[in-house]
Amino acid sequence: MASEVLVQTEEPRVNYLTNGHTVKSWLLTLDHKRIGLLYLFSISIFFAIGGIYASLIRLELITPQGDLMTAETYNRVFTMHGVMMIFFFLIPSIPATLGNFLLPLMLGAKDVAFPKLNLLSWYVFMLGAILMLITMMTGGVDTGWTFYPPYSSIYSNTQVTLAGVSIFITGFSSILTGLNFMVTIHTMRAPGLTWFRLPLFVWAHYATSLIQVLGTPVVAITVLALAFERTLQIGIFDPKLGGDPVLFQHMFWFYSHPAVYIMIIPSMGVISELIAAMTRKRVFGYHFVAFSSLAIAVFGFLVWGHHMFTSSQSMYAGMVFSLITYAVAIPSAIKTFNWTATIYKGSVSYDTPMIYALAFIGLFTIGGMTGLFLAALGLDVHLHDTYFVVAHFHYVMVGGAIIGYLGGLHFWWPKMTGRMYPEIWGRISAVIIFLGFNLTFFPQFIVGYLGMPRRYHAYVPEFQVWHILSSAGASILALGFLMPVAYLLWSLKYGEKVGDNPWMAAGLEWETSSPPPTENFTYQPIIDHDAYEFEHVKEIKEAAAKEAALRTA
Amino acid sequence: MTGALATARGTDSPGFGQLPMSLSLLFQYEFIPEQASKFAMEVDLFYLALWLMTIVFSIGIAIAAGIFMFKYRRKSAGEIPEQIEGAMTLELTWTIIPLLISLGIFGWGAKLYYQMYTPPKESLEIFVTGKQWMWRAQHPDGQREINTLHVPVGRRVKLTMTSEDVLHAYFIPAFRTKADVVPGRYTTTWFEATKPGTYHIFCAEYCGTQHSGMIGTVTVQDPADYQAWLSGTSKESPVLAGQRIFGNLGCVTCHLESGTGRGPKLNELYNQTAKLNNGTTVTVDDAYIRESILNPMAKVVEKYEPVMPSFQGQVSEEQIQQLIAYIKSIGPKDAAASAQAKPAASPAAAKPATPAAAKPAAAPAKSE
């Protein structure tokens, strides 16, 4: 399309990928784009490990007897699935890869505020990850990713302390990234780029970073206390020594509920960008969408007790937490309605990113609405700790966070690599993922309401039919996840070179070359308009001029 | 599927070889578990109402998105659609309507929760202890069972629960009740069974290796059957057992009935307010008694020396429950919250009002 036009620069400039080819040039890089790719590479491995664990779970649950593996093994498998996916994939997924890559580009900056800290945070992340891999190889953990004492502190014979130290360390990576992003957004915006001219992706990352900075320290101190509890028997969470196991739950969820928003808010930011670019329309109700991210982040800190409605927390505390939880539902609903309204009277492309965006809206709607079931006190008493919860958070985490991540990865792939993935395969795999996902997790709502508790190695036979459907769906889902791995890698070498702005999207990141030079821009960008103003996109103008020329010819 | 489950665990289930057959079973399955308690109907109604709302919203959004997708598909590469900034009225509409709906759901949920968390005064009180990986139940008349629970139909039953080791959760799907079972504290839940039958008990809070094996059955019986079951298993009542332990552990040497011992007298104490040596007061309830047995220094009653040793490790959770039952039985008569408070003057009088006195054991349907 616009490929001839873009070759304005005479010779191929050195871009961030070609600026140094040694391993050292990658491992000691201070370039936020390379660090983003380091993260992308690492978390893909952890996603694969978590995925293998997920497959083992689904295989085991095909039959009710628990015949594939022993209960000990199964408990380790689901724990490691959760730990890998949450701490080593979902939390860093969008912020550390796409966020790292795009934030300075979107702000018109040369880098994040603290490039060395950024690299350090990757090393800290890898240190934590290596400790977790050692944990895994020396037997894993069987406490569930929630590490509830006194099981985790006294009764479990597995590597709880090592896993706790690993999560403690990984937490600092998250804190450093969040801190870096917040400072970057505050101080590194290009001249003219005021807060309300920022893309919604940046707003979402600001909200996310706030949670990372405020929440992660609390879980750090909590797992640290748990590690002391286990090694020295300090008794802070041990009722036999005067401690209180429910205190752990409060401290754990004070972080871990907001952590859910660390996973979903960046994805919401991605979806805003995708829908705007694919419909060529400014996101409907920009200010509402921007502030709803912040509202979710702030309210998210006040709702942790909704994980504890049946935990012997006081009834009135439960009511307060339930009420505030509904306050979080409102900004999520606002976002969904605004995205849908953005499509109205747009110029809608059916390319892969749009399919992911639509999938996100659908799955997130179901995921969010089933959250209302769980926040409803009297109903949660029945639903708590059943597969209904499992289905709900997978709808939000996979159907929301991962779909957003994949959509964003496809959308910015040509920006990162300079090459396009095969579009047809992109669409096919997106549809397969959507169908496989629903078949995997929708039956779990039903089996959950029927009473199937989570973390069960064997179960009563009448639940089997739902588990078979779920496992069948999981195999389709796995196929859907494998396809992008194959064609994205393929495109690195064989993908079509499509120029700087193949989507004809509005956004500062599309104004520089693809892949961008190490310093991001060869000039100092100065911003004089709002986000998503498509009349400023030169590729659209050129395409329109071409069409006009064709028509007159 | 109607009626009760045959057995919870013994049934052979289809293995890998019978997959197609079990798929055909799909159509025989219901989407809602057995309704066997007063709560069940209300919870289900709520659940279905929420699904209705979910479906309306999801399909509404899907239809809107689908129409927009089709109608406004990109027609030329160079087109820029007319830009719309937003609409305040629309934003307010889809802020306020979800807000009102949410508040409605909150109110509905809170009302149900309030009922579930407020055990009625007149109820049959059963102690439940969770332990890796079994459920022990102790009835007011002394019957004990493991991994089963017998309750009469149409009578309110309150479960007071604690754990000997890790966290558990007592979950009866057919009753729509669940409560965590926490070491170091008492939690309660209650229900009124409406339909005789056998239903699942699941442990819902992950508790270690055999978590998925920590399951059992609750048997709801007609009053007559229940009486037969009760009389079939005659056991020492918790009050009597508590009295015995009270003597064996030597509690009786300090907690004299006259009040002149080294410890405060315990008669007429249950549910009363006691003054502590730091100036605060405490209500003598189950949790306080338990704390005082295990951790006597935490809250010492005014004018008494902190000399009581801890009985941590010497008494089991069940024995503590029995001690509490005993102290409750010698408490003020009107203050007893449950139906089972009775004087412990003589063993015969300690027998409850239910006609479950020592009858010959007929068919011990109790624990395994």
Add this chain to the structure above:
Amino acid sequence: MAEHAAHHPGLAHHFVSMEQQKEAGTVGMWLFLLTEVMFFGGLFLAYTIYRAKYPSGFTQGSHLLSVPLGGLNTVVLIVSSLTMAMAVYYSQFGDRKKLLGFLVVTLLLGSVFLVVKYFEYTEKFHHHLFPAVGFYNPSADHPPTQFHQPVRVFLWIYFLMTGLHALHMIIGIGLLLVLIYLTHKGKFTKYYNSPIEIFGLYWHFVDIVWIFLFPLLYLTGYHLSSGGH
């Protein structure tokens, strides 16, 4: 001034100006301190809950701590905050000599704090007041039952909170050593002194944490036992 500073060797390549660099550093440190507040916050929460649960245990536990030593450390830290503020003040004039002097005094005061803390800790270990496995008190006038669970919980909170605080002091002293070295080398000038100022924020924060810890841990026994609720 921006023109002048733009060529400063202290300006990293990705910043546009010294002002931007300094602002980034300052905002970054404030955010970092926010994470620190949350980090200690978890322990303050535990403190609050257990103090409400075991008032008498906290009274007894508090009386096991030495108020004179804790008080001495409080004074030492407050003075060190003053000397740090003076260091920041002189760094803004580029007065290298006075800056160096005040940094060294701050370092010495910080070290005094840690030495006192060391003696406090060893005294506790000596009396078996470190409540790990095998915690007991062998002395005759304190029979073991006196050291029941609530005191144990108090001591744990004491060790966790002051230990975490001492760790921050150690990190602070390490950073001070680096700053003293850089000052000695003449790195800091009237135009480039943000590291001193930013470190000052950290040092004051660590002091303030102690200002909270001292009454909550050392003095609470006097409050609770005389308080009469």
